[in-house]
Amino acid sequence: MNCASCPDNLPYPATHLNGKIGADQLADLILEQLMYWTGLFETDGFMPIYHQWKRYAVGMGQTITVRLPNETLQGIFKDLSESGALLLQLPDNTVKHITAGVVLLDEMKYDE
Numbered sequence: 001m002n003c004a005s006c007p008d009n010l011p012y013p014a015t016h017l018n019g020k021i022g023a024d025q026l027a028d029l030i031l032e033q034l035m036y037w038t039g040l041f042e043t044d045g046f047m048p049i050y051h052q053w054k055r056y057a058v059g060m061g062q063t064i065t066v067r068l069p070n071e072t073l074q075g076i077f078k079d080l081s082e083s084g085a086l087l088l089q090l091p092d093n094t095v096k097h098i099t100a101g102v103v104l105l106d107e108m109k110y111d112e
Contacts, residue, residue, distance in 0.1 A: 012104065046084065054080055059105045064088070067102040074106070 002016035003023050017026070040048055054060075057080060064077045066088060073096065076089040085097040 046082070050080065050082060050084065053084065059103075063106045065104040065106055066098050067104070068098075068100075073098075077103075 002014065003021060003026055004016060004019040006014040006016040021029075037049060057077075059077050060079065062077055063074065066073045066075075066086070073088060073090065075091065075096070078087040078089045078095060081087055081097060085099050086101075086103065088096045088098050090096060
């Protein structure tokens with residue numbers, strides 16, 4: 001996360017927190033949230049996290065691009081699996097489970 005500034009000339013939008021919070025404060029807030037969600041996972045399992053994740057998932061039902069180490073895929077962001085994988089419907093209607101990659105929302109017109 002960028003606290004005070006962000007790089008220019010990126011192929012995707014970037015922003016910063018305009019110096020409203022310092023790196024130490026930001027780290028403390030992130031750690032506090034990480035501890036909360038880790039505790040929830042340890043006591044209640046993944047499902048509460050899954051439901052929150054789905055609640056805030058952006059781009060569901062839309063065409064997205066996913067950059068993987070050896071390929072770039074484009075398809076429709078169908079859903080999230082109960083294990084947290086992104087479910088990408090490919091043009092041939094097969095569904096690929098994506099567990100890691102760079103996800104780009106096509107509507108934002110990122111440069112390739």
